Amino acid sequence: xxxxxxxxxxxxxxxxxxxxxxxxxxxxxxxxxxxxxxxxxxxxxxxxxxxxxxxxxxxxxxxxxxxxxxxxxxxxxxxxxxxxxxxxxxxxxxxxxxxxxxxxxxxxxxxxxxxxxxxxxxxxxxxxxxxxxxxxxxxxxxxxxxxxxxxxxxxxxxxxxxxxxxxxxxxxxxxxxxxxxxxxxxxxxxxxxxxxxxxxxxxxxxxxxxxxxxxxxxxxxxxxxxxxxxxxxxxxxxxxxxxxxxxxxxxxxxxxxxxxxxxxxxxxxxxxxxxxxxxxxxxxxxxxxxxxxxxxxxxxxxxxxxxxxxxxxxxxxxxxxxxxxxxxxxxxxxxxxxxxxxxxxxxxxxxxxxxxxxxxxxxxxxxxxxxxxxxxxxxxxxxxxxxxxxxxxxxxxxxxxxxxxxxxxxxxxxxxxxxxxxxxxxxxxxxxxxxxxxxxxxxxxxxxxxxxxxxxxxxxxxxxxxxxxxxxxxxxxxxxxxxxxxxxxxxxxxxxxxxxxxxxxxxxxxxxxxxxxxxxxxxxxxxxxxxxxxxxxxxxxxxxxxxxxxxxxxxxxxxxxxxxxxxxxxxxxxxxxxxxxxxxxxxxxxxxxxxxxxxxxxxxxxxxxxxxxxxxxxxxxxxxxxxxxxxxxxxxxxxxxxxxxxxxxxxxxxxxxxxxxxxxxxxxxxxxxxxxxxxxxxxxxxxxxxxxxxxxxxxxxxxxxxxxxxxxxxxxxxxxxxxxxxxxxxxxxxxxxxxxxxxxxxxxxxxxxxxxxxxxxxxxxxxxxxxxxxxxxxxxxxxxxxxxxxxxxxxxxxxxxxxxxxxxxxxx
Numbered sequence: 001x002x003x004x005x006x007x008x009x010x011x012x013x014x015x016x017x018x019x020x021x022x023x024x025x026x027x028x029x030x031x032x033x034x035x036x037x038x039x040x041x042x043x044x045x046x047x048x049x050x051x052x053x054x055x056x057x058x059x060x061x062x063x064x065x066x067x068x069x070x071x072x073x074x075x076x077x078x079x080x081x082x083x084x085x086x087x088x089x090x091x092x093x094x095x096x097x098x099x100x101x102x103x104x105x106x107x108x109x110x111x112x113x114x115x116x117x118x119x120x121x122x123x124x125x126x127x128x129x130x131x132x133x134x135x136x137x138x139x140x141x142x143x144x145x146x147x148x149x150x151x152x153x154x155x156x157x158x159x160x161x162x163x164x165x166x167x168x169x170x171x172x173x174x175x176x177x178x179x180x181x182x183x184x185x186x187x188x189x190x191x192x193x194x195x196x197x198x199x200x201x202x203x204x205x206x207x208x209x210x211x212x213x214x215x216x217x218x219x220x221x222x223x224x225x226x227x228x229x230x231x232x233x234x235x236x237x238x239x240x241x242x243x244x245x246x247x248x249x250x251x252x253x254x255x256x257x258x259x260x261x262x263x264x265x266x267x268x269x270x271x272x273x274x275x276x277x278x279x280x281x282x283x284x285x286x287x288x289x290x291x292x293x294x295x296x297x298x299x300x301x302x303x304x305x306x307x308x309x310x311x312x313x314x315x316x317x318x319x320x321x322x323x324x325x326x327x328x329x330x331x332x333x334x335x336x337x338x339x340x341x342x343x344x345x346x347x348x349x350x351x352x353x354x355x356x357x358x359x360x361x362x363x364x365x366x367x368x369x370x371x372x373x374x375x376x377x378x379x380x381x382x383x384x385x386x387x388x389x390x391x392x393x394x395x396x397x398x399x400x401x402x403x404x405x406x407x408x409x410x411x412x413x414x415x416x417x418x419x420x421x422x423x424x425x426x427x428x429x430x431x432x433x434x435x436x437x438x439x440x441x442x443x444x445x446x447x448x449x450x451x452x453x454x455x456x457x458x459x460x461x462x463x464x465x466x467x468x469x470x471x472x473x474x475x476x477x478x479x480x481x482x483x484x485x486x487x488x489x490x491x492x493x494x495x496x497x498x499x500x501x502x503x504x505x506x507x508x509x510x511x512x513x514x515x516x517x518x519x520x521x522x523x524x525x526x527x528x529x530x531x532x533x534x535x536x537x538x539x540x541x542x543x544x545x546x547x548x549x550x551x552x553x554x555x556x557x558x559x560x561x562x563x564x565x566x567x568x569x570x571x572x573x574x575x576x577x578x579x580x581x582x583x584x585x586x587x588x589x590x591x592x593x594x595x596x597x598x599x600x601x602x603x604x605x606x607x608x609x610x611x612x613x614x615x616x617x618x619x620x621x622x623x624x625x626x627x628x629x630x631x632x633x634x635x636x637x638x639x640x641x642x643x644x645x646x647x648x649x650x651x652x653x654x655x656x657x658x659x660x661x662x663x664x665x666x667x668x669x670x671x672x673x674x675x676x677x678x679x680x681x682x683x684x685x686x687x688x689x690x691x692x693x694x695x696x697x698x699x700x701x702x703x704x705x706x707x708x709x710x711x712x713x714x715x716x717x718x719x720x721x722x723x724x725x726x727x728x729x730x731x732x733x734x735x736x737x738x739x740x741x742x743x744x745x746x747x748x749x750x751x752x753x754x755x756x757x758x759x760x761x762x763x764x765x766x767x768x769x770x771x772x773x774x775x776x777x778x779x780x781x782x783x784x785x786x787x788x789x790x791x792x793x794x795x796x797x798x799x800x801x802x803x804x805x806x807x808x809x810x811x812x
Contacts, residue, residue, distance in 0.1 A: 174346065184375045184376050265303050267301075276393070276400045300322070315348060318337045322337050331389075335349075345361055353455075353504065402419065449480060463578040524644060525754055546582060550621055661673040692762065694754050697750065709732075
């Protein structure tokens, strides 16, 4: 069932919940869900304002943009009519007491309370601090604090990381806000609230208690928090599930760097099936008086002065906080936050296609839009907040203890799977992009499955189409079912939204068979080599089915389930086809797209692909590039692991030759480094002594095999007629079967040697005076047969002489 990216009314949500609620399933059983009601409300998340022209972010943002004319405020003046004392009025009374103090206007409050005793149930006591409580510290600048060192650092480093990910934050007309969240509350309720509340002065057309000539943001926080609290509790029907909290002294732990914390100004604390208490630095639950963080925050409101020179730093601060909410809440589709001044408000939206900000809207002249924004960003309906409600948790004492995920089964029926872990077994910490999240669950028979959520770009083919072609292929992941078009990022934007940097992404969900751990967790050398061998065989099977994987890596090769006993061809499984592409040509050997994948594993040709200025022609990503990537996976095992399951740290890996040279920022230099290693260095750069001699022999054979192929592809890229280039390519690829056969034979020979007694024994260390033959493959051993080279080879000196054209790392 596709996610309704547009917002529904509360009545429809409650009605739908009665017919399609997902409950935790005992004993990991799988149950069919009742069909959802056909009638849905009109969309409201994607509004149609009168003017929603998209523009580049303006240089000056001090002047508010033109907005739709508001209803004349004279028509909204309080009348002499009487009305019931409701929660709206009570919340407003409490907020005014926080602003003006308990001694202000006692006569007016006494009159209202008299009505309240007759018309409304008792309300909870105000949450304002008692008099005499110690004063809060000075209003803080936005900082990222390092808890481990106690130092405070500006957010510049994290800001750079976030903005590199986002590229830019587009600006759209603030009139978009006037059509947003129109269904969260009726106009009549807003009018009743504004007519009765003491927080809004109709004569002055302004919210009360907010200083217009504010010299300090701290003077804004208390009145704004009180107004927001009155709106949430008076109109939000939150029933205690949402609290407006002053969090300027609260530490919100960052997910990507646990020692870093932020202190948002106003946060909406949320409880419900998608929220849980945050963890401390030690991984323990926080005490009740400190139980707020990114994992249980519905939205964040930052505050600044209108008189302050407004610049991009305020938007970037919101982006940092919104990104952390997205990462800490794995079922988030999008996150929205507000920047509020003493006079205006704007909204920042963050999702897997990037971010945009609106222009300002005047909160005094247009209080209705401000009210709707507050209610939308504090809604009790998780869909309205931007959460995927098909993933739901069972919460006990504020902590997730179980949960379910619903999707379609192989017959197309909606079913719910019991989650085996409350946290994803895999998720990306980069929000803009594919946003891959993988869940471990069980099917109806108790067999384990993996359920994968992925946001694919429009120009990409759906992964399920490639998995359909892979059905029955040995050595390749097998799909159980899929659900496509669950949501699209374009539906979270105005219909008139335009940006050169916007790429629509579609959310899909795929259920697959579950396998073992990744290649990096192999329990022995033999199993690692066997798994890599069968993954290469699976890659060949894919190519024969007209699918090119294009993202070969250590993490994309999985071990078979169980310790031993998997048949040959199934000991290693090639997974993750979301970067795969259909390949063109009669023999389906060439990809239609450019450079993708992880730099460490990319082939030397792919690293240099694109519109090069060195005079070389573009080269397509083909099966030989993926074979070369398999070689770099083997190198990663030999150089990146000191023992079975003992990987080098990132810092050590960066200093380890040759791997550190393959991860540098310059694509051409990384490519040249790989060519040098393959053609001259090889395992003369000794891997860790743990790795046995058969593994080094395998690496050397593989290296000698791909070297001539690399030079031949360089020759093919040289200036020549297209017909001649095509003839060379056809000749090169005519040996496809033989290429795979030779590589697989190297692995089979290594496996035979590793299976012998002592075959996995570590190599002896080097002597002080000589180079032992046990430290690197024997140079007098019979080398593997080189593939036929049908062109003039370039020497390694020729390769190094090519200009170093700087490249930008591919964003996934």
